[in-house]
Amino acid sequence: MSAGNMNLTLKVWRQKNTHSEGKLVTYPISGISPDMSFLEMIDVLNEELINKGQEPVAFDHDCREGICGMCSMYINGRAHGPKRAITTCQLHMRSFKDGDTIVIEPWKAKSFPIIKDLVVDRTAFDRIIAKGGYISVNTGSVKDANNIPIPKDKVDEALEAAACIGCGACVATCVNSSAMLFVSAKISQLALLPQGQPERNSRVLSMVEQMDHEGFGNCTNTGACEVECPKEISLENIARMNREFVMASLTKKKKKNTGGGAG
Amino acid sequence: MSKLDSKIPEGQLDQKWTTYKSKVALVNPANKRSLEIVVVGSGLAGASAAATLAEMGYKVKVFCFQDSPRRAHSIAAQGGINAAKNYQNDGDSIYRLFYDTIKGGDYRAREANVHRLSEVSGNIIDQCVAQGVPLAREYGGMLSNRSFGGTQVQRTFYAAGQTGQQLLLGAYSALERQIGLGTVQMFSRHEMLDVVTIDGKARGIIARDLVTGKLERHFGHAVLLCTGGYGNVFFLSTNAMGSNVTAAWKAHKKGAFFGNPCYTQIHPTCIPVSGDHQSKLTLMSESLRNDGRIWVPKKKEDAEALRTGKKKPNEIIEEDRDYYLERRYPAFGNLVPRDVASRAAKERCDAGFGVNQTGHAVFLDFTFNMKEKYGRTEATKLGIEKPTDDQLKELGQAVVKEKYGNLFDMYAQITGVDPYEQPMMIYPAVHYTMGGLWVDYNLMTTVPGMYALGEANFSDHGANRLGASALMQGLADGYFVIPYTIGAYLSAEVTRMSAEKGKTDSIDKVKTNHPEFEKSEKEVKERIDRLLNIKGTKSVDHFHKQLGHVMWDKCGMARNADGLKKAIEEIRKIRAEFWKDLRVLGSGDELNTELEKAGRVADFLELGELMCIDALHRNESCGGHFREEYQTDEGEAMRDDDNFAYAAAWEYKGEGQFELNKEELKFEAIKIAARSYK
Numbered sequence A: 001m002s003a004g005n006m007n008l009t010l011k012v013w014r015q016k017n018t019h020s021e022g023k024l025v026t027y028p029i030s031g032i033s034p035d036m037s038f039l040e041m042i043d044v045l046n047e048e049l050i051n052k053g054q055e056p057v058a059f060d061h062d063c064r065e066g067i068c069g070m071c072s073m074y075i076n077g078r079a080h081g082p083k084r085a086i087t088t089c090q091l092h093m094r095s096f097k098d099g100d101t102i103v104i105e106p107w108k109a110k111s112f113p114i115i116k117d118l119v120v121d122r123t124a125f126d127r128i129i130a131k132g133g134y135i136s137v138n139t140g141s142v143k144d145a146n147n148i149p150i151p152k153d154k155v156d157e158a159l160e161a162a163a164c165i166g167c168g169a170c171v172a173t174c175v176n177s178s179a180m181l182f183v184s185a186k187i188s189q190l191a192l193l194p195q196g197q198p199e200r201n202s203r204v205l206s207m208v209e210q211m212d213h214e215g216f217g218n219c220t221n222t223g224a225c226e227v228e229c230p231k232e233i234s235l236e237n238i239a240r241m242n243r244e245f246v247m248a249s250l251t252k253k254k255k256k257n258t259g260g261g262a263g
Numbered sequence B: 001m002s003k004l005d006s007k008i009p010e011g012q013l014d015q016k017w018t019t020y021k022s023k024v025a026l027v028n029p030a031n032k033r034s035l036e037i038v039v040v041g042s043g044l045a046g047a048s049a050a051a052t053l054a055e056m057g058y059k060v061k062v063f064c065f066q067d068s069p070r071r072a073h074s075i076a077a078q079g080g081i082n083a084a085k086n087y088q089n090d091g092d093s094i095y096r097l098f099y100d101t102i103k104g105g106d107y108r109a110r111e112a113n114v115h116r117l118s119e120v121s122g123n124i125i126d127q128c129v130a131q132g133v134p135l136a137r138e139y140g141g142m143l144s145n146r147s148f149g150g151t152q153v154q155r156t157f158y159a160a161g162q163t164g165q166q167l168l169l170g171a172y173s174a175l176e177r178q179i180g181l182g183t184v185q186m187f188s189r190h191e192m193l194d195v196v197t198i199d200g201k202a203r204g205i206i207a208r209d210l211v212t213g214k215l216e217r218h219f220g221h222a223v224l225l226c227t228g229g230y231g232n233v234f235f236l237s238t239n240a241m242g243s244n245v246t247a248a249w250k251a252h253k254k255g256a257f258f259g260n261p262c263y264t265q266i267h268p269t270c271i272p273v274s275g276d277h278q279s280k281l282t283l284m285s286e287s288l289r290n291d292g293r294i295w296v297p298k299k300k301e302d303a304e305a306l307r308t309g310k311k312k313p314n315e316i317i318e319e320d321r322d323y324y325l326e327r328r329y330p331a332f333g334n335l336v337p338r339d340v341a342s343r344a345a346k347e348r349c350d351a352g353f354g355v356n357q358t359g360h361a362v363f364l365d366f367t368f369n370m371k372e373k374y375g376r377t378e379a380t381k382l383g384i385e386k387p388t389d390d391q392l393k394e395l396g397q398a399v400v401k402e403k404y405g406n407l408f409d410m411y412a413q414i415t416g417v418d419p420y421e422q423p424m425m426i427y428p429a430v431h432y433t434m435g436g437l438w439v440d441y442n443l444m445t446t447v448p449g450m451y452a453l454g455e456a457n458f459s460d461h462g463a464n465r466l467g468a469s470a471l472m473q474g475l476a477d478g479y480f481v482i483p484y485t486i487g488a489y490l491s492a493e494v495t496r497m498s499a500e501k502g503k504t505d506s507i508d509k510v511k512t513n514h515p516e517f518e519k520s521e522k523e524v525k526e527r528i529d530r531l532l533n534i535k536g537t538k539s540v541d542h543f544h545k546q547l548g549h550v551m552w553d554k555c556g557m558a559r560n561a562d563g564l565k566k567a568i569e570e571i572r573k574i575r576a577e578f579w580k581d582l583r584v585l586g587s588g589d590e591l592n593t594e595l596e597k598a599g600r601v602a603d604f605l606e607l608g609e610l611m612c613i614d615a616l617h618r619n620e621s622c623g624g625h626f627r628e629e630y631q632t633d634e635g636e637a638m639r640d641d642d643n644f645a646y647a648a649a650w651e652y653k654g655e656g657q658f659e660l661n662k663e664e665l666k667f668e669a670i671k672i673a674a675r676s677y678k
Ligand SMILES: Cc1cc2nc3c(=O)[nH]c(=O)nc-3n(C[C@H](O)[C@H](O)[C@H](O)COP(=O)(O)OP(=O)(O)OC[C@H]3O[C@@H](n4cnc5c(N)ncnc54)[C@H](O)[C@@H]3O)c2cc1C
Pocket: B040, B041, B042, B043, B044, B045, B046, B063, B064, B065, B066, B069, B071, B072, B073, B074, B075, B076, B077, B078, B079, B080, B081, B163, B164, B190, B191, B192, B193, B226, B227, B228, B229, B238, B239, B240, B243, B244, B246, B247, B283, B431, B432, B453, B454, B455, B456, B467, B468, B469, B470, B471, B472, B474
């Protein structure tokens, strides 16, 4: 059952490197099985290109199970393709019809420069995390894990936010290229847990500062990010982050006024 | 005399680590700042080690081939992480975890290391919770546990089906914190292509910037390889596409012995192969075996009808189902260790009882627990006295959804079948490699200054790893072991450094200008050029698939001498063909994913041969290594403790030539015995 029967027209973004111009190139492809994953279909295309002596399409991927967040493809105008709540690697060809034309582009956002073809640079996300997306605790200096009971609903909520895979679909899909959903997911996770309290204020301030510094846009509440997020990270996180930010800014001001410590 | 010194500390087993820690030489804070450590890999082992070493004051450089350290393959672990906390008060203890691990590994692991692992397991959970890892909790706010195979206690901690992701993000955040503080320099999209040794010691690496193609030299007083497992030698496995043996293999060629390469774990619960296009296999977490019962039909005609779609699984009545694990292993039932469960599935399918169109699958059925266990409990809670079948199903389904929802979704996504309505189909697949670089008690390889952590080393799991123990080992190595044991080596480095202080030719001054760096870089460059210049006709995948077929058929779940001998011949042929007819387009000075793959497959083609040589020499069956010639009448593995109670450590002697060294395994705390789960 490996030999399939779908014939498709692919239009794939080809770009040699960051500095060169890119364009869509058309490749007809046939014999695609509905059981293939989308990335396996690209594997088939690449195998064909190599056989013809043409350079294969470069794309990011690793786990192929929807968890590493590497497979960043913009398919027919939607991040990770037509289905909700999945990544490109989890998309199967049974979601397409024989004869379809499929346009495949990289994430396009100023803060995610294109490296080659469909591969982009998302290190801006790492730099935001490095500015406060953690709890400052050194190895070995901690108490027993059951020392602080945490209500189940709080942990479950924190896990929902922590499920973010850092794929960047939220940014790619946003008209403003805003990274609010990504950043707010991390802020929320740590704000919901007792362990995250001591650095709650400084965290949100410095992560937001770095986010702006990286050139991500503002949030104008279009909600597109939530729709395209493969992990269904909720917009409520953005609301929470805004509250956290206001609270932290106020606290900082107050402290300044009273000549308190360095906010 | 053996070339291997495992450096196990003196003393009683349960005191060794404590005594060691209080005696090991320390490095004073001022000196730490002048010591540089190269960490290759940012998975659980690499990220935890790098963050901790940086916290201690060392200068650290970290490398990974993905675009971010957060994407290391550890991210994909689903089920959980073990720790001997005994929070459930069900009789767990450090000794019991130690015992289960040794027995689970079929008495082929080193006692002292495993005991240490068990001792630090509890600290890992403490550490992760402090970092904000949202591990699952009960309503009372305490941590929750589940059971995994090969144990009779509940000691597995988890975060839904995303345990690896959450633990890795914890370690990643600790790492990013250090990056932010400037104590760690991160090199993502970099691939290590050689270890540089000078006067027999590891002194750094050659790495390729995968974006520009530029080769770089990086100096280190010590090099830590945390580069994961090599399951992708089989082409199809549950590992991420990029997982590879390259770093470990280069180290092997530079003098690090390779331990027990043939010990491969074939995981019993994976989604079956569906066709030739398949690029990887997907694991369905072992935690599912907590609540799923595994069966095939008792009658061959039913199996046939299921394969052709004439019957649906639900139409097979209870009496006609063979719950073969419960039948063969009443004490452990569906929770036998992985090697046992996988072989039992293969046995039933080979005997003609397999399902799926291919006949290579068995059922994993949740109906019973969904209705009888969860449905009934929920009904009682709600005060429903005589629940209907539909009510039981509905109530139970909600509980199952909460526990395993994302796994069920993943299954539905891949197969197009709804597992709430029909039992899942599963089949064993390559998952983990117990083998790896041989290391001593300090986690040092046979090359001084070169360490191996996590799945990349051969230690703790013997011939079979228990579920939820890899995450434990990776984090134990990184957070709690290496920070101490590296001091033994680096304190001597400090002494050497002060002795060589004024010298202009001291390595601390020469660093990457040393001729050995130049030589390594040149060799790496030549190899890349060689791959690019074959200009043959076949893609990398073509050769990788061929290798994978040979490995799976002849060095997979069951092996025999004839097959292994043939496999060695075949692998040599594929290798020769690869170097004659490979086609890699593009150049070496740009992002070139085919070139990356080519380098990795070239190394797999050498490793595969060594795996077969190792499997062929081990004339016994143990854990994941099942030699058909050595089995009981009931088809159970037959160990040979008189002749094979050792770890095999292979020394590289030139292409296709390896010399065997043996580390005798002494069992002092545990009586070595037949491994029974009946
Ligand atoms: C699907 C799946 C589910 C699993 N579930 C569980 C579970 O529930 N419980 C459990 O205990 N275990 C589980 N395991 C096993 C466990 O996840 C792994 O053994 C473990 O995470 C390995 O961690 P590591 O740090 O050793 O290596 P990895 O996480 O594999 O990291 C390797 C690192 O090395 C880098 N690297 C490799 N080669 C190079 C190179 N040449 N140059 C530069 N960088 C390099 C990579 O970029 C990466 O950063 C699972 C495994 C799989 C495949």
